[in-house]
Amino acid sequence: MDAKTTWTTEQILALASDAASAKSGLDLSAPRKWVTRGRAEAVVWGECQGSGAKPYRTAIDLSEPAFKCSCPSRKFPCKHGLGLFLMYESQAQSIEQGTPPSWVSEWLESRSKRVEQAAVKKEQPSTPRATDPAAQAKVAAQREARVSAGVKDFRRWLGDLTRNGLSAAQAQPSSFWEGPASRLVDSQAPGLARMVRQMAGIPASGEGWPDRLLEEMGRVHLLVESFERIERLPLNIQAEVRTLMGWTQSQDELLALDGVSDRWAVLGQRVVEEDRLRTQRTWLWGTGTGQHALVLDFAHGSQPLDKTLVAGTILDAELVFFAGAIPSRALVKKRNNPPSALNALEGVSIAAAIEAYAAALALNPWLNRFPVLLGDVVPMHEGERWWVRDGDGHALPLTPRFAGGWQFLAVSGGHPVTLFGEWNGRHMHPVSVWNGRLVQL
Amino acid sequence: MTQDMAEPLSTFGNQEWQELVTTALLGTSRRAVSLPAENGALGAPLTGLAGVDNERKLLSASSVLELYRRAGALPSLDDKPLPEPCEADSRPLCSGRAAQHLGAILSGGYEQLLGEWLAAADRAGKRVPEELLPVLLETGRTNAEYREAIEPVLGKRGVWLAAQQPTWSYVQHAGPDIEAAWETGNRDARLSLLAKLRATNPARARELVAEGWKQEPADIRAAFLKSFDTALSMDDEPFLEAALDDKSKQVREAAAELLAKLPQSRLVARMIERSRAYVTLREVKKLLVSKTFKLEVTLPEELDQSAVRDGISTAAKPGRGQKAGWLLDILSRVPPSTWSETWGRTAEEIIHAAVESEWRDTLLHAWITATTTFKDVRWAEAMLARGPINAERFDSSDLLYVLPPERREAIVLQSTRSRKNPIATKELTPRMLWRLRTPWSAEVSRAVLLAVREYLAATSQQGDWEMRGSVIYLARAISPDLLNDAITILGGSDQSRSFYSDALDKFAATVQFRRDMLEALFQPTP
Numbered sequence: 001m002d003a004k005t006t007w008t009t010e011q012i013l014a015l016a017s018d019a020a021s022a023k024s025g026l027d028l029s030a031p032r033k034w035v036t037r038g039r040a041e042a043v044v045w046g047e048c049q050g051s052g053a054k055p056y057r058t059a060i061d062l063s064e065p066a067f068k069c070s071c072p073s074r075k076f077p078c079k080h081g082l083g084l085f086l087m088y089e090s091q092a093q094s095i096e097q098g099t100p101p102s103w104v105s106e107w108l109e110s111r112s113k114r115v116e117q118a119a120v121k122k123e124q125p126s127t128p129r130a131t132d133p134a135a136q137a138k139v140a141a142q143r144e145a146r147v148s149a150g151v152k153d154f155r156r157w158l159g160d161l162t163r164n165g166l167s168a169a170q171a172q173p174s175s176f177w178e179g180p181a182s183r184l185v186d187s188q189a190p191g192l193a194r195m196v197r198q199m200a201g202i203p204a205s206g207e208g209w210p211d212r213l214l215e216e217m218g219r220v221h222l223l224v225e226s227f228e229r230i231e232r233l234p235l236n237i238q239a240e241v242r243t244l245m246g247w248t249q250s251q252d253e254l255l256a257l258d259g260v261s262d263r264w265a266v267l268g269q270r271v272v273e274e275d276r277l278r279t280q281r282t283w284l285w286g287t288g289t290g291q292h293a294l295v296l297d298f299a300h301g302s303q304p305l306d307k308t309l310v311a312g313t314i315l316d317a318e319l320v321f322f323a324g325a326i327p328s329r330a331l332v333k334k335r336n337n338p339p340s341a342l343n344a345l346e347g348v349s350i351a352a353a354i355e356a357y358a359a360a361l362a363l364n365p366w367l368n369r370f371p372v373l374l375g376d377v378v379p380m381h382e383g384e385r386w387w388v389r390d391g392d393g394h395a396l397p398l399t400p401r402f403a404g405g406w407q408f409l410a411v412s413g414g415h416p417v418t419l420f421g422e423w424n425g426r427h428m429h430p431v432s433v434w435n436g437r438l439v440q441l
Numbered sequence: 442m443t444q445d446m447a448e449p450l451s452t453f454g455n456q457e458w459q460e461l462v463t464t465a466l467l468g469t470s471r472r473a474v475s476l477p478a479e480n481g482a483l484g485a486p487l488t489g490l491a492g493v494d495n496e497r498k499l500l501s502a503s504s505v506l507e508l509y510r511r512a513g514a515l516p517s518l519d520d521k522p523l524p525e526p527c528e529a530d531s532r533p534l535c536s537g538r539a540a541q542h543l544g545a546i547l548s549g550g551y552e553q554l555l556g557e558w559l560a561a562a563d564r565a566g567k568r569v570p571e572e573l574l575p576v577l578l579e580t581g582r583t584n585a586e587y588r589e590a591i592e593p594v595l596g597k598r599g600v601w602l603a604a605q606q607p608t609w610s611y612v613q614h615a616g617p618d619i620e621a622a623w624e625t626g627n628r629d630a631r632l633s634l635l636a637k638l639r640a641t642n643p644a645r646a647r648e649l650v651a652e653g654w655k656q657e658p659a660d661i662r663a664a665f666l667k668s669f670d671t672a673l674s675m676d677d678e679p680f681l682e683a684a685l686d687d688k689s690k691q692v693r694e695a696a697a698e699l700l701a702k703l704p705q706s707r708l709v710a711r712m713i714e715r716s717r718a719y720v721t722l723r724e725v726k727k728l729l730v731s732k733t734f735k736l737e738v739t740l741p742e743e744l745d746q747s748a749v750r751d752g753i754s755t756a757a758k759p760g761r762g763q764k765a766g767w768l769l770d771i772l773s774r775v776p777p778s779t780w781s782e783t784w785g786r787t788a789e790e791i792i793h794a795a796v797e798s799e800w801r802d803t804l805l806h807a808w809i810t811a812t813t814t815f816k817d818v819r820w821a822e823a824m825l826a827r828g829p830i831n832a833e834r835f836d837s838s839d840l841l842y843v844l845p846p847e848r849r850e851a852i853v854l855q856s857t858r859s860r861k862n863p864i865a866t867k868e869l870t871p872r873m874l875w876r877l878r879t880p881w882s883a884e885v886s887r888a889v890l891l892a893v894r895e896y897l898a899a900t901s902q903q904g905d906w907e908m909r910g911s912v913i914y915l916a917r918a919i920s921p922d923l924l925n926d927a928i929t930i931l932g933g934s935d936q937s938r939s940f941y942s943d944a945l946d947k948f949a950a951t952v953q954f955r956r957d958m959l960e961a962l963f964q965p966t967p
Binding site for chain 1: 448458461462465466467468469470471494495496497499500501503504505506507508511512513514515516517518519520521523524525526527536537538540541542545550571572574575598599601602605606950953954956957960961
């Protein structure tokens with residue numbers, strides 16, 4: 001059977017780490033660039049003549065996709081990988097079916113070994129390392145104590161802010177906010193510190209700022225109060241509070257847990273850059289379970305982001321979820337089958353989405369980005385202010401920060417479409433639109 | 442709090458929330474915290490706050506009330522009329538690969554290939570994918586030269602979209618009614634409407650300009666007049682002639698410039714009249730030589746007012762005497778055929794006399810301009826036949842524009858064959874090449890590539906910066922039929938260490954992109 005899954009050119013080019021790679025990839029997607037070309041089930045390979053004497057050897061394991069290339073490029077995937085993939089997508093007939101040569105089969109074997117080893121490692125987790133448990137417990141207790149002390153100090157600061165008034169705070173320099181934030185970092189509560197830093201921008205954010213600042217202060221207050229009586233809270237809320245404060249959960253331990261297997265629709269990606277750290281948020285939607293999942297990936301500076309989750313595809317995989325008030329953030333534990341194309345996408349009415357948001361809010365009072373999949377909505381606009389409307393006449397506004405309104409309108413043609421995006425209780429930030437095919441906005 | 446019209450509404454606790462915000466703004470040291478009434482759903486979580494300090498009371502009440510309001514918000518109802526949706530498109534979308542090429546072009550790689558992509562997509566009967574429409578329409582807004590090529594590949598969807606954004610109203614059949622928009626539009630909008638109307642209904646455009654003529658400030662009057670360049674005809678002549686008496690110099694100059702392009706205009710008739718008095722052709726008998734002619738120039742001491750009214754500049758031109766400047770201005774506005782008729786001599790004979798004349802530079806310069814302005818094929822051929830006329834001083838390549846595209850190619854082809862290394866001898870100049878219609882025929886493409894290769898090989902060590910910059914243009918201009926061989930033809934000899942190696946790499950990359958781009962547009966969809 002031909003394992004050709006339906007990747008589109010857009011999806012492949014979305015794998016490129018930058019525009020230059022995408023362009024070179026297109027340049028290399030012509031069969032004449034390749035001295036040899038071959039494919040077998042779930043793998044494609046080829047040799048591309050570069051500037052050196054020996055051609056570069058490139059192979060793709062289509063089940064992920066995973067790339068291998070003998071070229072010296074640090075970009076991942078490199079232009080040869082992209083070119084080979086594009087050629088496979090657009091001109092598969094020019095690539096002959098065959099038996100993988102040894103350099104391909106060896107790579108595939110070493111890959112499956114690695115996966116097995118990882119699985120074995122996960123099944124016998126935390127073989128006590130060199131550090132003895134007593135020492136570890138001591139380190140953990142020290143952190144608890146430091147965070148508690150930091151929280152106490154922060155509550156004094158928050159109390160002063162409330163006593164002196166927000167008007168007085170508006171006149172303060174940025175050091176007013178940075179002081180407590182960096183003290184919280186020193187006390188090992190980086191999550192809480194981040195929330196304080198985000199508050200710093202609100203007084204200068206224009207009309208309605210006192211409302212927004214008080215809302216944030218309420219959220220932060222709720223968090224520190226919860227932290228102080230954490231042992232009396234349910235376990236999943238405890239985990240949520242600790243994550244928000246800045247504790248991380250061990251990915252190795254998570255991967256050892258049983259996950260949720262489903263065919264996950266990859267609904268879209270957003271990359272946000274902050275202080276040279278890029279965060280990629282990939283939203284998945286379980287076609288069987290109806291559960292959503294958020295896969296995060298981080299990259300510093302020019303490091304590549306993980307490109308294996310491609311919007312508009314279906315990932316048949318087992319995911320494990322981080323503990324929290326509502327399971328949301330997830331890791332891909334195991335891929336069961338190569339990705340396939342997403343063929344249909346249906347959403348819910350605005351009223352149903354808002355109701356689901358309210359229900360989620362009841363479980364997680366700190367919820368800030370809630371994924372909504374709206375069905376049959378029409379884009380509306382007045383100048384550059386955009387909103388969507390559904391068949392019941394309900395409306396939801398799009399955030400003014402969203403720059404793709406015209407693109408969204410173009411894709412819809414004024415007809416009802418399925419829209420996926422993040423809802424924060426006030427505005428929606430569209431991520432992708434479905435109109436027979438998924439288009440990222 | 443400002444409320445976005447479409448924002449979900451929470452009617453609960455508005456007043457109580459505002460109460461908390463007011464206290465927060467002033468500070469709990471200045472204003473008491475008044476808690477929401479302890480009844481209903483809100484009551485229970487708030488009862489525990491009775492004994493706590495004011496700060497904690499305010500913060501706790503805020504977090505509870507904010508959640509209560511957020512969770513209770515309901516979507517607002519929107520009763521704006523729904524927009525008319527777009528009809529189905531009969532033109533198929535281009536392939537995903539072709540869309541990627543367009544995306545690359547629009548995001549700044551190979552942007553000079555946009556024209557070719559658009560034309561090829563139209564020939565292939567394809568349209569642009571919806572998600573690229575906004576950026577393409579925006580490109581057309583800022584680059585008017587692409588508009589004509591953009592329209593056929595927009596599909597119904599693109600026209601529908603353009604109709605909703607006033608800045609995209611350059612798209613035909615899109616946008617509001619021109620005359621209604623004329624009444625209310627700002628300066629830029631009216632200029633863009635005028636440009637559009639001139640192309641379809643020049644008489645109506647002129648009427649609209651004439652209606653408000655007296656009220657408009659000088660710079661707008663001048664800008665309006667400049668639009669007359671599109672579809673300029675003798676119908677515009679009376680209006681323009683009247684504008685020669687405008688009180689603004691800017692407007693007078695614009696009018697004179699347009700009238701000078703109309704061979705039947707009164708202004709051109711006056712120019713002919715003037716010039717006949719200044720330039721004469723006399724037969725000279727020389728021993729042993731067949732008949733030759735001598736051009737004689739007699740210029741007045743002063744320019745009269747009517748000449749100034751007709752746009753002859755009294756200011757001296759750089760590098761030229763004042764009177765030579767007058768002669769240049771006047772002769773440039775006289776159709777060259779006038780001279781053949783007046784003197785009963787061929788263009789060749791007259792040009793020969795000009796070359797021999799002491800006024801040679803001014804005469805030739807003026808006649809090149811006049812030949813181009815009045816599109817005189819006969820004179821253009823005669824001038825080009827003389828080969829490079831003092832190439833340092835004149836650019837005669839504009840004359841090529843007067844000739845039909847096939848004839849231009851024939852002249853370039855002839856130049857490539859005329860001598861060894863025609864680029865070194867300036868028989869063939871890059872400027873001539875840029876005057877050809879692109880893409881070039883396969884024959885011209887091959888001949889030019891061979892000529893360039895010869896020149897590159899001869900100058901590979903010392904280098905020619907202009908040629909190095911020009912190589913990339915070849916990649917965009919050559920015939921699609923030659924894309925497979927172009928790299929071999931141009932880079933066939935070993936150029937890897939040459940001064941031109943970077944330029945040749947870029948040439949190769951562009952040629953490949955073009956080849957893939959055309960392939961992707963014309964390959965049958967699987």
